[in-house]
Amino acid sequence: xxxxxxxxxxxxxxxxxxxxxxxxxxxxxxxxxxxxxxxxxxxxxxxxxxxxxxxxxxxxxxxxxxxxxxxxxxxxxxxxxxxxxxxxxxxxxxxxxxxxxxxxxxxxxxxxxxxxxxxxxxxxxxxxxxxxxxxxxxxxxxxxxxxxxxxxxxxxxxxxxxxxxxxxxxxxxxxxxxxxxxxxxxxxxxxxxxxxxxxxxxxxxxxxxxxxxxxxxxxxxxxxxxxxxxxxxxxxxxxxxxxxxxxxxxxxxxxxxxxxxxxxxxxxxxxxxxxxxxxxxxxxxxxxxxxxxxxxxxxxxxxxx
DNA sequence: ATAAGTAGCCGCCAGA
DNA sequence: TCTCTGGCGGCTACTT
Numbered sequence: 001x002x003x004x005x006x007x008x009x010x011x012x013x014x015x016x017x018x019x020x021x022x023x024x025x026x027x028x029x030x031x032x033x034x035x036x037x038x039x040x041x042x043x044x045x046x047x048x049x050x051x052x053x054x055x056x057x058x059x060x061x062x063x064x065x066x067x068x069x070x071x072x073x074x075x076x077x078x079x080x081x082x083x084x085x086x087x088x089x090x091x092x093x094x095x096x097x098x099x100x101x102x103x104x105x106x107x108x109x110x111x112x113x114x115x116x117x118x119x120x121x122x123x124x125x126x127x128x129x130x131x132x133x134x135x136x137x138x139x140x141x142x143x144x145x146x147x148x149x150x151x152x153x154x155x156x157x158x159x160x161x162x163x164x165x166x167x168x169x170x171x172x173x174x175x176x177x178x179x180x181x182x183x184x185x186x187x188x189x190x191x192x193x194x195x196x197x198x199x200x201x202x203x204x205x206x207x208x209x210x211x212x213x214x215x216x217x218x219x220x221x222x223x224x225x226x227x228x229x230x231x232x233x234x235x236x237x238x239x240x241x242x243x244x245x246x247x248x249x250x251x252x253x254x255x256x257x258x259x260x261x262x263x264x265x266x267x268x269x270x271x272x273x274x275x276x277x278x279x280x281x282x283x284x285x286x287x288x289x290x291x292x293x294x295x296x297x298x299x300x301x302x303x304x305x
Numbered sequence: 306a307t308a309a310g311t312a313g314c315c316g317c318c319a320g321a
Numbered sequence: 322t323c324t325c326t327g328g329c330g331g332c333t334a335c336t337t
Binding site: 227228229230231234245249277278280281284285 | 325326327328329334335336337
């Protein structure tokens, strides 16, 4: 198991965060036999707890597992029991192999590191693999792709529990990008080649967030970028991992979430400031992306100051 | 909630 | 031959 994936979990959930108040997560490390763990690279982690810890956890994170050896029956049992009790199960990278062994992923969407996605699917055909995405949220069962995608997933969980503002505070302290959607691609085929760096496309994309409140069409943007619509869509997708329309909607929903939390603007005002035509358009996109209506979201996480 | 109209997206293919 | 482009048609998703 890699020390990095473990590090993500202990950083996000294990650090003392007095600024978050006294309702923050309690963090505990457990291993199957309660003995110390040796990471790839040789680092030793003196583990404190055994599997009994799983019976008191609300969230259980598996930061990795062997891609060849199945987990022992005691671990499978402990995970199933915890899930039945309502605990959330989370995997990072190859941790999905341990989750899959419990059978709890059958019929569910899931992901893992792209290198191992085929192997996981072959061994557990019941899983609806999504090999391209950063993470999958399947209602109490979360899986994420390789390494750094674990950060995105853990921040997603923080956001669900404490709101976007809290997730942003954690992200800022870690000095990572505040939010990447789960559906974003694991890797970009053309990893920002210098042609884009120099070209107008990356500049254009970088400036888009400032223009969200303005209606933007693909034809306009392609024109600005100095290329045909077809090429614009293609290159936009190569650069960001998703087509421009979808990307815009995600950005707008994200802004709406911030505004709902941080301001008292009416839903109509929020819609306009995000570039949605009206409140009902906002409402539809917001619910499909966030899973709650704008006003419900505000009463849960934000409102006033 | 549904229906008609529009924009976005993408496979395909020919040309550069 | 290989890669990139951009026009076309048709399906999907969004808008009204």
